[in-house]
Amino acid sequence: MTREHKLESQRAARWLACDWRRALAAILCSLTCSLGTGVAGATGADDDESEPSDGRTCSASVNLLFRACGHETRDDYLVAQAKCLHLADPFKRSECKGQARAARREATRHCRALKDWRSAGCGVLGEGRYDPPFTPDLFDSDFRQLSNPNPYFPLGIGHRWEFRGGDEHNILEVTNETKNVEGVTCIVLRDLVYESGALKEATDDWYAAGRDGSTWYCGEEVKDYASFDGDRPQRPELVSRDGSFKHGVNGDKAGLIMPARPRAGQWYLEEFSLGNAEDVSEVVSVTYSYGNSAQLDQLVPRELALRLCNRDCVVTRNYSLLEPGIYAVKYYARGIGFFLETKPLAGQRLQLVACSFDTRCVALPGP
Numbered sequence: 001m002t003r004e005h006k007l008e009s010q011r012a013a014r015w016l017a018c019d020w021r022r023a024l025a026a027i028l029c030s031l032t033c034s035l036g037t038g039v040a041g042a043t044g045a046d047d048d049e050s051e052p053s054d055g056r057t058c059s060a061s062v063n064l065l066f067r068a069c070g071h072e073t074r075d076d077y078l079v080a081q082a083k084c085l086h087l088a089d090p091f092k093r094s095e096c097k098g099q100a101r102a103a104r105r106e107a108t109r110h111c112r113a114l115k116d117w118r119s120a121g122c123g124v125l126g127e128g129r130y131d132p133p134f135t136p137d138l139f140d141s142d143f144r145q146l147s148n149p150n151p152y153f154p155l156g157i158g159h160r161w162e163f164r165g166g167d168e169h170n171i172l173e174v175t176n177e178t179k180n181v182e183g184v185t186c187i188v189l190r191d192l193v194y195e196s197g198a199l200k201e202a203t204d205d206w207y208a209a210g211r212d213g214s215t216w217y218c219g220e221e222v223k224d225y226a227s228f229d230g231d232r233p234q235r236p237e238l239v240s241r242d243g244s245f246k247h248g249v250n251g252d253k254a255g256l257i258m259p260a261r262p263r264a265g266q267w268y269l270e271e272f273s274l275g276n277a278e279d280v281s282e283v284v285s286v287t288y289s290y291g292n293s294a295q296l297d298q299l300v301p302r303e304l305a306l307r308l309c310n311r312d313c314v315v316t317r318n319y320s321l322l323e324p325g326i327y328a329v330k331y332y333a334r335g336i337g338f339f340l341e342t343k344p345l346a347g348q349r350l351q352l353v354a355c356s357f358d359t360r361c362v363a364l365p366g367p
Contacts (some may be wrong), residue, residue: 057129058122062115065274069111077104110324117324121280124267134184134247134254139216140209141185143178148213152314152332153258155187155207155215159357161338164367165350169194179206181218182248198227199236206246213260217271219246245273255279258332262286262314270318278321281330288313288331299342299349300331303365308333336360 052060077100084096140146143157155174163170170193177188186206193201202223208216222243225236247254253272262283270279289312290297290305296315297305305313312334319327331340339352355361 056122056127058125058127059119061274062118062122065118066111066115068275069114070108073104073107073111076107077101113324114322118278118321121321124282125269125280130253130269130272132253132256134182134216136183136185138210138212139184140211143185143187143209146209147211148260150209150213150215150258150260151334152262152337153207153215154335154337154357155189155209156357157187160355161352162354163350164353165341166348166367167196168200168350169197170350179204179218181206181208181246181254184208184218184247186218199225201225207257208254210260214256215258216254217257218254219249219252220244220271220277243277245271245277252276258314259283262316275322279318280321281316281318283314284317284329285313285315287311288315296329298329298344299347300340301349301351301365301367304340304351305331307360307364308336308339333360 080100080103081097084093084100087093087096143155146155149155157174157176159174161172163172170191172192173190175188175190179186179188186208189205189207191201191203191205192199193203202225204221206218206220208218210216220243222241223238224240224242226239227234227236231237245252251274255270255272256268257270259266259268264283264286266283268281270281271277285293285296288296288305289309290300290302292311309331314332316330316332317327318330325345327343327345329342329344330338331342333339336352336355336358340349341351342349349367351367352361353364353366
């Protein structure tokens with residue numbers, strides 16, 4: 001192992017073993033310390049906010065979102081109380097009101113945890129405004145002839161990946177469809193998720209190919225499904241579109257899904273839809289091979305990594321600013337792209353079992 005690889009492995013180990021634990025401990029502390037605390041300031045005056053005089057735009061945004069969370073908590077509580085009034089049974093009515101109060105307390109704790117989590121995000125992403133340049137001249141429009149294809153996020157038309165893990169079966173395919181997002185041509189990647197054989201999610205993701213080799217996430221149309229016993233025929237029912245967003249709509253903005261030249265320690269927003277979709281990633285390694293880092297090898301299938309990685313795989317740590325304490329680790333192979341996601345806290349993984357465009361995908365090991 002070269003000195004560079006050793007140093008990167010050491011950095012990854014320190015980050016995984018130390019920094020993340022401190023961040024998680026802070027979140028746990030905030031949850032504990034706020035048990036008896038209301039969302040103070042979250043229901044403040046509704047007057048227009050002035051520009052932050054100290055340039056801390058990110059922190060100012062966090063404070064406004066904290067207040068919005070408090071308003072939403074109060075509104076949900078009042079609606080729940082109104083519903084309780086329509087229960088004729090006095091015992092059920094009292095029980096309903098108690099459940100509403102408990103839900104309000106839990107929501108208050110969650111608002112505080114979100115504020116702390118987002119504030120930590122400002123610490124690594126910076127205090128500046130998030131307003132990336134997004135004009136057609138920065139992106140390719142013909143996905144059959146890309147100027148600078150990203151080797152870690154290939155978008156060849158017809159490319160297909162298949163993943164399995166636990167009860168989940170995931171199929172991704174780059175379609176021959178495009179989406180116009182404020183003049184930028186995005187390719188449509190169809191993402192189908194099945195759980196125990198039943199459709200759970202059907203999403204169209206829209207990606208733009210930067211002329212510099214970067215890949216941008218311009219939006220997604222999410223459809224979540226659920227199946228219910230007793231239905232004849234049993235057909236997945238659309239239950240939610242939460243998480244859908246589109247650059248340029250309601251203040252939403254595109255995010256970077258894979259840098260042109262990823263580097264260890266690099267942080268970036270994958271999507272920017274406040275209160276709806278706020279995913280952040282850090283590049284942990286750009287020279288991953290199995291056996292060089294015990295932390296990064298956690299839950300990684302040895303045979304799969306040995307086949308796809310030769311000190312050239314990219315590893316990212318991904319988390320949502322809407323889910324304090326939850327994170328995933330993603331692995332990308334040159335020429336194939338995303339091939340593994342692990343969730344160490346839950347002991348779960350989702351791994352590539354087939355792809356349609358690379359001989360290394362022939363007879364991949366199963367989960």
